Structure formats: C-alpha cells, structure tokens
Amino acid sequence: xxxxxxxxxxxxxxxxxxxxxxxxxxxxxxxxxxxxxxxxxxxxxxxxxxxxxxxxxxxxxxxxxxxxxxxxxxxxxxxxxxxxxxxxxxxxxxxxxxxxxxxxxxxxxxxxxxxxxxxxxxxxxxxxxxxxxxxxx
Amino acid sequence: xxxxxxxxxxxxxxxxxxxxxxxxxxxxxxxxxxxxxxxxxxxxxxxxxxxxxxxxxxxxxxxxxxxxxxxxxxxxxxxxxxxxxxxxxxxxxxxxxxxxxxxxxxxxxxxxxxxxxxxxxxxxxxxxxxxxxxxxxxxxxxxxxxxxxxxxxxxxxxxxxxxxxxxxxxxxxxxxxxxxxxxxxxxxxxxxxxxxxxxxxxxxxxxxxxxxxxxxxxxxxxxxxxxxxxxxxxxxxxxxxxxxxxxxxxxxxxxxxxxxxxxxxxxxxxxxxxxxxxxxxxxxxxxxxxxxxxxxxxxxxxxxxxxxxxxxxxxxxxxxxxxxxxxxxxxxxxxxxxxxxxxxxxxxxxxxxxxxxxxxxxxxxxxxxxxxxxxxxxxxxxxxxxxxxxxxxxxxx
Numbered sequence: 277x278x279x280x281x282x283x284x285x286x287x288x289x290x291x292x293x294x295x296x297x298x299x300x301x302x303x304x305x306x307x308x309x310x311x312x313x314x315x316x317x318x319x320x321x322x323x324x325x326x327x328x329x330x331x332x333x334x335x336x337x338x339x340x341x342x343x344x345x346x347x348x349x350x351x352x353x354x355x356x357x358x359x360x361x362x363x364x365x366x367x368x369x370x371x372x373x374x375x376x377x378x379x380x381x382x383x384x385x386x387x388x389x390x391x392x393x394x395x396x397x398x399x400x401x402x403x404x405x406x407x408x409x410x411x412x413x
Numbered sequence: 414x415x416x417x418x419x420x421x422x423x424x425x426x427x428x429x430x431x432x433x434x435x436x437x438x439x440x441x442x443x444x445x446x447x448x449x450x451x452x453x454x455x456x457x458x459x460x461x462x463x464x465x466x467x468x469x470x471x472x473x474x475x476x477x478x479x480x481x482x483x484x485x486x487x488x489x490x491x492x493x494x495x496x497x498x499x500x501x502x503x504x505x506x507x508x509x510x511x512x513x514x515x516x517x518x519x520x521x522x523x524x525x526x527x528x529x530x531x532x533x534x535x536x537x538x539x540x541x542x543x544x545x546x547x548x549x550x551x552x553x554x555x556x557x558x559x560x561x562x563x564x565x566x567x568x569x570x571x572x573x574x575x576x577x578x579x580x581x582x583x584x585x586x587x588x589x590x591x592x593x594x595x596x597x598x599x600x601x602x603x604x605x606x607x608x609x610x611x612x613x614x615x616x617x618x619x620x621x622x623x624x625x626x627x628x629x630x631x632x633x634x635x636x637x638x639x640x641x642x643x644x645x646x647x648x649x650x651x652x653x654x655x656x657x658x659x660x661x662x663x664x665x666x667x668x669x670x671x672x673x674x675x676x677x678x679x680x681x682x683x684x685x686x687x688x689x690x691x692x693x694x695x696x697x698x699x700x701x702x703x704x705x706x707x708x709x710x711x712x713x714x715x716x717x718x719x720x721x722x723x724x725x726x727x728x729x730x731x732x733x734x735x736x737x738x739x740x741x742x743x744x745x746x747x748x749x750x751x752x753x754x755x756x757x758x759x760x761x762x763x764x765x766x767x768x769x770x771x772x773x774x775x776x777x778x779x780x781x782x783x784x785x786x787x788x789x790x791x792x793x794x795x796x797x798x799x800x801x802x803x804x805x806x807x808x809x810x
Contacts, residue, residue: 279726284726284730287723287726287727287730288726288727288730288731290798290802293801293802294801304804312720313804313805314804315804331802331803331804332802332803332804333718333720333802333803333804333805333806334720334723335720335722335723336722336723336726339723339799339802
C-alpha cells in the first residue's frame with residue numbers, strides 16, 4: 277500500500293487547518309472512543325462558503341482528505357459545495373485511495389455535511405435537517 | 414519520496430558491504446547443487462558447511478545443531494509445528510502449548526493454527542513493560558505440554574525477556590522450549606550453552622545479512638518433526654536445494670557479528686539513548702517497553718494525540734524512515750477488515766488509542782549522532798503539526 281504524491285502533499289502541507297472562533301456551522305464525524313475523527317467549521321457569507329476550517333485525528337488518508345475537501349469547497353456556493361461527492365474528493369486527491377482507506381472520504385464528507393446541517397438548523401432556529409447525506413446519500 | 418536517513422533497522426538492516434561481497438562472489442561462481450557428487454557440488458557443499466560453522470560459533474552451538482531455512486518466519490514455523498508434531502507422535506496426549514501473548518505473528522499464528530486443529534494453548538500474559546513472569550510459565554506447564562515458546566526480545570517494544578530463567582523452568586519440567594531470537598541475534602549476546610533453549614530461530618537480515626535466509630538451532634537430542642518433505646536436506650528437517658550464495662552471505666554476516674557485535678551494540682545504545690532522551694523531552698511522548706531490559710537499538714514511543722501512520726509518513730517526507738509502533742493485526746487480511754492494534758500493546762495493558770499512537774525508531778551501527786539530532790528536530794516538528802491538526806489535542810500542546 278502506498279499513497280499518491282498528492283495525498284502526501286496534503287498530509288505534510290495541510291490546507292485550512294483549524295477551527296473558526298465563531299462558525300456559522302460546525303460538524304463532527306467518526307468514533308471518538310478509538311477511531312478516526314474529523315471536525316469541520318464553516319463561515320457562510322451570502323450563500324457562499326467563505327471560510328472552511330478542519331481538524332482530523334486519524335491516518336494519513338483522513339488528514340489528506342480533510343485538507344483536500346476544505347480546499348475544494350472554500351469559496352464555492354453553499355449548494356455547489358453541498359453537492360460535492362466522494363468522487364470529486366477522490367479526483368482532488370489524484371485518484372482512488374489505497375484499498376482499505378476509502379473510509380477517509382466518507383469521514384470528512386460526513387463532517388462537512390454535518391456542518392451544513394448545523395448551519396441550516398441555526399438559520400431556521402430549529403432542527404430542520406437531520407441525516408442529510410449529501411450527493412452520495 | 415526518498416528517505417535519506419534509515420531508522421527502521423528492526424524491520425530489516427542494510428546489507429553490510431562485506432556481506433554483499435560474499436553474496437555476489439558466490440552468485441558469480443559456477444552454480445552447483447551441494448548434493449551433487451561432482452567437484453563443483455562438493456565445493457558448494459563446503460561453502461554451506463563453512464557458513465554453518467560460522468553461524469554455530471555466533472550462537473555457541475555445534476554446527477550439526479544449525480539448520481538453514483528460508484528465514485525467521487520459516488524457522489519459527491518449523492520449530493513450533495515440528496516440536497508439536499514430534500511430541501504428539503511420542504504421546505498422543507501431548508496436545509498443549511504455552512505461548513506468550515507478545516510473540517511475533519510467526520509464532521503466534523503457528524500456535525493459533527495448532528489451536529484450530531485441536532491443540533490447547535495457554536497464552537502467557539505480560540506485565541506493563543512486556544515481561545513474562547517465569548513463575549507463571551512454570552505454573553502453566555503440564556505433563557501434556559508439547560512445547561513452550563517465549564521470544565528473546567520483542568520486535569515491537571524491544572523488551573528483552575528473562576530467557577535464561579524461562580528456559581531453565583522448561584528444562585526442569587522437561588518441556589521443549591522454543592525461542593524466537595530474530596531481533597536478538599547480532600544485537601545481544603545469544604549463547605545456547607548458557608541458555609538451555611531447545612530451539613532458537615533467527616535470520617540474517619536483522620544483522621546486516623541477507624533476507625530470505627534464516628537458521629534454526631535445534632539442540633542435540635531434541636525431537637523435531639519435519640513440516641516439509643522432499644530431498645532430505647538439512648538432516649531431513651528442511652528439504653529443498655540450499656541457497657548457497659544466501660547461506661554464504663549469512664555465514665559472512667555471522668562472522669562479522671561474532672567479531673563486532675559488542676561494538677555495534679555499544680554504538681546502538683548510545684544513539685538509542687540520545688534518541689529516547691530527546692524524544693521523551695517532548696510533552697506527551699513516552700517510552701514503551703522496559704526502560705532497561707530492552708534491545709540496544711529500539712526506541713518505541715507513544716505519542717499522545719497523534720496517529721502513527723501520519724507521523725511515519727510525515728517523518729518520511731522530511732527524510733527519515735521509521736516504523737509504525739504497532740504491527741497492524743489486520744495486515745494481509747481482506748481489505749476493509751477491522752483496523753486493530755497488534756496484540757502486543759494490548760497484552761501490556763495499553764488501550765487502542767495509545768497503541769495507534771506508537772512509532773518504532775530503531776537505530777543501526779552506521780547511524781550517527783548528527784542523524785539522530787536531525788531526526789529529533791523533524792520528529793518534534795511533525796508531532797507539533799499533527800497535534801495542531803488533531804481535534805483531540807486542542808489547547809493541550
């Protein structure tokens with residue numbers, strides 16, 4: 277098993293790392309007990325994803341996928357970003373991840389979608405969206 | 414990316430130049446089968462027997478007690494399966510094994526294989542440092558025990574077992590004792606005249622010799638059944654035409670180790686201590702395994718808040734080749750299998766999160782203090798960056 281140079285590049289120079297101090301939405305996915313964890317926070321201005329920050333604990337694929345996803349969607353319209361699929365993310369990483377590492381795509385896409393859910397719920401002032409699974413759902 | 418500094422010697426060592434010369438010169442010779450009657454065959458036989466003498470001298474054995482095999486894993490399999498089959502052939506009731514919980518998978522899975530065919534296995538636990546208690550071994554042995562197996566030194570955390578005591582316990586109770594010494598030979602004094610093992614497995618590529626060639630010491634008088642069949646080479650215990658060049662190279666590595674091991678170990682220990690001092694000065698980095706009773710070349714580090722694979726690849730990108738600390742239990746199993754830590758750290762009482770945070774840094778005779786200092790700088794930078802990324806480590810670095 278070995279990773280593409282694009283994955284290693286995102287691992288050693290991860291983009292958009294961190295957490296927004298006052299996010300418009302935030303979401304977490306993974307298994308806090310012992311597995312990988314991803315957390316995304318987003319800032320939305322006029323339906324555009326103005327700021328995206330992420331944090332990941334996990335294998336190299338998870339870190340790289342988080343970085344690539346944050347880079348991919350920052351600056352996109354909210355609906356455009358919400359339609360981003362695992363396949364788009366795979367393309368951004370230069371192609372399929374090594375066998376057994378595909379969970380990394382799901383982990384970070386889920387966390388971003390949960391951040392969107394949180395944003396829409398806050399906007400509506402109530403739980404409006406639950407279990408939104410994005411373009412892959 | 415090319416790694417410039419190699420710090421993964423427990424995985425395999427570079428071939429020493431003098432061993433490479435032996436290998437190449439024998440590859441270049443006219444090929445002959447050591448079993449052939451003609452002069453070329455006799456010459457090939459002499460090469461094999463000279464290597465056998467060198468390997469025997471390194472371990473305090475007699476040449477006739479050394480079998481050449483295809484490597485450490487094969488030596489372990491031959492010992493575990495061969496001792497078990499010989500025991501059950503002598504007495505059908507002898508279907509019980511005692512095996513430590515921290516064995517390399519070569520021994521562990523051979524024992525599990527026997528377990529699946531009706532043998533009972535008592536798995537010996539270890540303490541927090543990874544040590545087996547000789548009293549527990551003694552209590553686990555029964556009249557129907559076919560063999561006990563405890564490794565000389567652990568391939569992950571580097572802990573060195575009280576093998577002399579363990580082997581004596583087995584000898585007193587007349588139970589064959591197998592010792593996997595793959596990590597020990599060439600790094601620690603391993604002498605079968607002092608440690609009454611029945612069988613001892615080791616391989617060339619952990620002490621600057623070739624991979625694909627190993628040895629099994631079988632003490633005179635120990636009953637071992639073959640597990641492969643054919644031309645009857647190696648006293649009928651390991652059939653198959655000998656790899657003459659590989660065996661010659663193993664012999665060359667054994668001669669080097671016999672003369673230079675103490676100096677290698679002194680250098681390894683100095684570099685290892687420098688590395689451990691520097692690494693454990695980083696908050697949240699701790700040494701796994703026994704602080705004193707450990708391999709001279711092994712630093713096994715638990716790094717809080719970081720996942721090992723990311724850290725290994727991060728160090729690799731900075732030019733340092735190190736190993737993951739926990740051999741993945743699911744390696745080689747179908748893709749998508751459960752991500753599990755190896756049983757070693759679990760047996761030592763560590764939780765999965767800590768097990769997945771461990772890296773293994775193993776130095777070699779040709780590393781320098783400057784390389785260690787360079788590594789420590791890259792390592793602390795990598796740890797800091799990965800912690801910054803981690804949602805689990807927020808506000809603690």
